Amino acid sequence: MNEYKQQNIVVAGPDTISITIEWVMTEIMKHPNIMKEVHKELEKVVGRNTQVEEYHTPKLHYLNAVVKETLRLHPVGPILIPHRSSESCIVGGYTIPKDTNVHVNVWAIQRDPEIWENPLEFKPERFLSGTGKSDCSGNDFTYMPFGSGRRVCAGISLVERMLPHVLASMLHLFEWRLPEGTDLDLTEKFGIVMKKATPLIAIPVPRWIADSRDQYTKERLDAINNEFKLYRFHTKLNCAYACPKGLSTEKR
Numbered sequence: 001m002n003e004y005k006q007q008n009i010v011v012a013g014p015d016t017i018s019i020t021i022e023w024v025m026t027e028i029m030k031h032p033n034i035m036k037e038v039h040k041e042l043e044k045v046v047g048r049n050t051q052v053e054e055y056h057t058p059k060l061h062y063l064n065a066v067v068k069e070t071l072r073l074h075p076v077g078p079i080l081i082p083h084r085s086s087e088s089c090i091v092g093g094y095t096i097p098k099d100t101n102v103h104v105n106v107w108a109i110q111r112d113p114e115i116w117e118n119p120l121e122f123k124p125e126r127f128l129s130g131t132g133k134s135d136c137s138g139n140d141f142t143y144m145p146f147g148s149g150r151r152v153c154a155g156i157s158l159v160e161r162m163l164p165h166v167l168a169s170m171l172h173l174f175e176w177r178l179p180e181g182t183d184l185d186l187t188e189k190f191g192i193v194m195k196k197a198t199p200l201i202a203i204p205v206p207r208w209i210a211d212s213r214d215q216y217t218k219e220r221l222d223a224i225n226n227e228f229k230l231y232r233f234h235t236k237l238n239c240a241y242a243c244p245k246g247l248s249t250e251k252r
């Protein structure tokens with residue numbers, strides 16, 4: 001691996017993954033029915049009493065389709081990295097002379113209505129069956145979020161493992177909501193990498209309370225169920241000393 005590729009790994013790695021996670025979460029929050037489907041799949045594949053492990057992620061077909069659909073509408077590298085033709089060639093009837101700088105607008109290709117049905121609709125199902133558009137490795141020229149050819153993204157296999165794992169872990173235990181009174185903003189900020197124009201602010205809400213450490217909840221509740229049980233409530237006043245916002249139940 002040459003020095004430039006090593007530098008690219010440092011530059012391309014962290015930003016691209018976090019930007020894509022932000023886009024996936026934005027699309028999922030915009031479509032509550034899709035969040036519900038993802039949760040349903042997680043309950044089936046992972047279950048409630050286990051945490052997400054790497055071996056679960058290839059079985060999360062719907063979540064993987066959500067990631068692919070996000071990369072279709074929001075490719076991190078919208079115009080790829082500039083390429084230069086090593087030979088003269090003809091592409092689509094156009095002659096490209098040797099040594100021409102070529103910019104491939106993947107963003108536009110992946111929204112082309114001649115290729116994609118209702119291209120602006122976020123529809124993970126298009127990657128679930130038989131369309132043939134699920135190959136991320138650059139062999140399908142209608143879908144190239146990682147580029148194509150010799151300079152295709154070197155991080156594909158890492159991304160394919162990491163993205164669904166991180167997302168599944170975030171979505172398995174939590175439902176994600178917007179702060180009250182705010183709207184989702186899907187405006188893009190074009191650049192070498194395509195970010196959201198405004199950062200996503202999302203609040204995690206636990207989906208269920210699960211204490212996997214033991215099965216003695218009932219015994220614990222029985223143990224404190226006596227004439228002092230209300231008195232025990234006084235401990236909440238202790239919170240007033242520790243509360244970082246200085247809130248106290250004694251003050252009005």
Ligand code: HEM
Binds near residue numbers: 014080152155
């Ligand atoms: C969602 C995440 C990512 C996306 C969408 C993405 C996309 C891309 C794209 C479009 C290119 C240009 C390919 C071309 O011009 O044909 C590229 C190049 C590259 N990517 Fe990624 N990338 C991601 C994550 C990563 C990660 C995590 C790493 C490394 C750990 C990485 C390493 C590289 C390298 C080294 C290149 C340059 C390859 C070369 O010039 O030969 N990428 N990536």
